[in-house]
Amino acid sequence: xxxxxxxxxxxxxxxxxxKEQITKDVLSGVIVGIVALPLAIAFAxxxxxxxxxxxxxxxxxxxxxSTFGGSRVQIGGPTGxxxxxxxxxxxxxxxxxxxxxxxxxxxxxxxxxLARFGNxxxxxxxxxxxxxxxxxxxxxFSSQIKDIFGLKIEKLPADFxxxxxxxxxxxxxxxxxxxxxxxxxxxxxxNFNKITTKIPGSIVAILLATLAVSFLHIPVDxxxxxxxxxxxxxxxxxxxxxxxxxxxxxxxxxxxxxxxGSIESLLSAVVAxxxxxxxHRSNMELVAQGGANILSSLFGGIPATGAIARTATNVKxxxxxxxxxxxxxxxxxxxxxVFAPYAKLIPLSCLAGILVVVAYNMSxxxxxxxxxxxxxxxVIVLLSTFFLSVVFDLIIAIEIGIVxxxxxxxxxxSESLQVQNIALEGDNEExxxxxxxxxxxxxxxxxxxNGPLFFGAAQQFQDALTNTHMKPKVVILRxxxxxxIDATGFQRLKEIIKAFQGKGIxxxxxxxxxHLRKDFETNQLYTILKSEYVFESIELAMESAKKMxxxx
Numbered sequence: 001x002x003x004x005x006x007x008x009x010x011x012x013x014x015x016x017x018x019k020e021q022i023t024k025d026v027l028s029g030v031i032v033g034i035v036a037l038p039l040a041i042a043f044a045x046x047x048x049x050x051x052x053x054x055x056x057x058x059x060x061x062x063x064x065x066s067t068f069g070g071s072r073v074q075i076g077g078p079t080g081x082x083x084x085x086x087x088x089x090x091x092x093x094x095x096x097x098x099x100x101x102x103x104x105x106x107x108x109x110x111x112x113x114l115a116r117f118g119n120x121x122x123x124x125x126x127x128x129x130x131x132x133x134x135x136x137x138x139x140x141f142s143s144q145i146k147d148i149f150g151l152k153i154e155k156l157p158a159d160f161x162x163x164x165x166x167x168x169x170x171x172x173x174x175x176x177x178x179x180x181x182x183x184x185x186x187x188x189x190x191n192f193n194k195i196t197t198k199i200p201g202s203i204v205a206i207l208l209a210t211l212a213v214s215f216l217h218i219p220v221d222x223x224x225x226x227x228x229x230x231x232x233x234x235x236x237x238x239x240x241x242x243x244x245x246x247x248x249x250x251x252x253x254x255x256x257x258x259x260x261g262s263i264e265s266l267l268s269a270v271v272a273x274x275x276x277x278x279x280h281r282s283n284m285e286l287v288a289q290g291g292a293n294i295l296s297s298l299f300g301g302i303p304a305t306g307a308i309a310r311t312a313t314n315v316k317x318x319x320x321x322x323x324x325x326x327x328x329x330x331x332x333x334x335x336x337x338v339f340a341p342y343a344k345l346i347p348l349s350c351l352a353g354i355l356v357v358v359a360y361n362m363s364x365x366x367x368x369x370x371x372x373x374x375x376x377x378x379v380i381v382l383l384s385t386f387f388l389s390v391v392f393d394l395i396i397a398i399e400i401g402i403v404x405x406x407x408x409x410x411x412x413x414s415e416s417l418q419v420q421n422i423a424l425e426g427d428n429e430e431x432x433x434x435x436x437x438x439x440x441x442x443x444x445x446x447x448x449x450n451g452p453l454f455f456g457a458a459q460q461f462q463d464a465l466t467n468t469h470m471k472p473k474v475v476i477l478r479x480x481x482x483x484x485i486d487a488t489g490f491q492r493l494k495e496i497i498k499a500f501q502g503k504g505i506x507x508x509x510x511x512x513x514x515h516l517r518k519d520f521e522t523n524q525l526y527t528i529l530k531s532e533y534v535f536e537s538i539e540l541a542m543e544s545a546k547k548m549x550x551x552x
Contacts, residue, residue: 004116005284007068009322017321028319029327032075035200035313036062036328037335039358041223041230041343042351043078044302046143047086049095051223051343052230052336053302054078059234059333061292061304066325069288070281071269075310075325076292080358081264082257082303084139084394089253091158096240101250102297103239105257110290112262118282124263125409127382128401130367132260135389135397137363140355147352148182150175150220160390178220178349181209185353197316202354209350210342223351224344232340234333237298256395257293261305265289268306275315309361377408410454419449419464444545445472450481453489461492474545475500478538480511490523497529506548509534510541 044054058077065076089098151170185205192201269280371382388397535541
């Protein structure tokens with residue numbers, strides 16, 4: 001079997017896992033499962049769906065991603081990054097639309113993995129990732145204002161600006177009990193690790209807040225008051241009926257889920273590699289992520305991906321094999337089956353406080369600030385992606401961010417192309433060749449091209465050669481530093497050769513290796529320039545130029 005598409009767990013089992021490591025993985029899995037509990041519920045509620053859907057996602061996707069993934073320590077489940085997309089889809093297409101979009105996205109992610117796109121997603125520019133991640137963090141924070149202040153708002157708009165306008169109209173209804181619970185949750189979550197790192201602060205905050213609200217009868221909204229009881233079972237798999245029009249309308253949201261999920265999961269895997277000194281199999285990871293999303297949707301879950309914070313928690317607690325990820329999912333399943341009736345008592349303001357901490361941790365404000373001091377093009381990508389994510393739509397932000405990054409990359413590549421006219425003065429090898437044949441640079445001109453001749457640089461290449469006012473007898477184009485030429489580059493090269501030939505100027509190509517010769521044949525360059533004027537070495541090209549000059 002191709003190692004690239006072999007799950008890490010299978011490889012590790014074949015190699016053998018020590019009992020000591022299995023023990024560490026089990027303990028780490030238990031801790032990560034407890035950490036994941038409030039997050040799974042909070043992410044579901046913030047996404048506009050019922051809380052059990054977050055638990056189902058963490059259980060189903062967690063098992064699939066750990067069992068079949070390409071990372072040793074990746075923890076899968078719902079993440080904060082998806083809140084924006086999921087909330088928007090639910091508002092526009094309903095929960096059934098979200099299920100279908102997640103189902104479609106799963107197949108897209110599998111396709112990306114089988115097509116080995118995992119090798120290329122790592123080239124997504126860092127400013128783009130920071131831009132939409134910071135935008136998501138701001139949106140998550142703004143979406144929690146309602147529960148932090150206990151505002152009575154029936155339906156919260158998805159639009160960022162409209163949301164704050166609604167808040168402004170309801171701030172006179174602030175529930176100060178909810179506000180104090182939220183602040184206390186934030187404080188405990190941030191600082192409890194100073195007491196112990198074995199117990200997550202979020203769990204402590206939930207236990208204290210739930211007990212206080214239940215026994216003191218504090219008047220705040222809870223999961224039960226807004227969503228009813230949390231089911232303590234997983235329903236049978238199924239998918240809503242759909243038709244061609246439904247698929248067509250959900251293509252864009254599904255694509256956004258697929259792209260964001262792929263980037264997030266591979267980013268998490270790369271971070272994990274750095275922590276354990278390992279190397280994940282990116283394409284197998286995508287295949288597993290796709291399968292996880294398909295199964296999650298069938299069981300009524302929401303989109304899932306690799307979770308950076310939970311993966312880091314796993315590593316810090318000794319997890320080194322996918323066993324810990326499987327245990328984390330089984331712990332969540334046991335909690336859902338046994339303790340679901342009690343989870344309904346959790347105050348929504350407490351979950352909102354936990355999400356504020358999540359938003360802060362994913363805001364990457366230090367990296368945001370650092371990029372702002374850097375290259376102007378990076379700043380453009382960062383700010384464009386950030387503002388589009390916040391003000392308009394995350395789907396648009398990702399699409400435009402990728403396109404903008406591509407254009408800026410092409411601009412940089414085109415600027416790296418140099419077309420240099422080699423002068424007579426100096427002692428470099430080109431000058432010595434010209435002195436050997438004893439002709440002036442006005443009669444035989446030598447141009448050296450450095451860099452890829454692709455569509456982004458084609459116009460610059462053409463301008464550099466055609467804007468000369470000199471009229472030599474022979475022009476030599478030295479191409480030893482041209483790694484490749486694309487279709488547009490070949491078209492411009494043909495136009496330049498024809499233009500020179502029309503003026504009675506002979507063209508010779510030098511430094512043409514075997515790979516370029518094959519491309520010359522494929523692109524029919526020899527129909528306008530005889531192959532006898534294409535040379536691999538500059539010596540032969542200069543000798544041919546000398547013969548041409550003597551003939552003329």
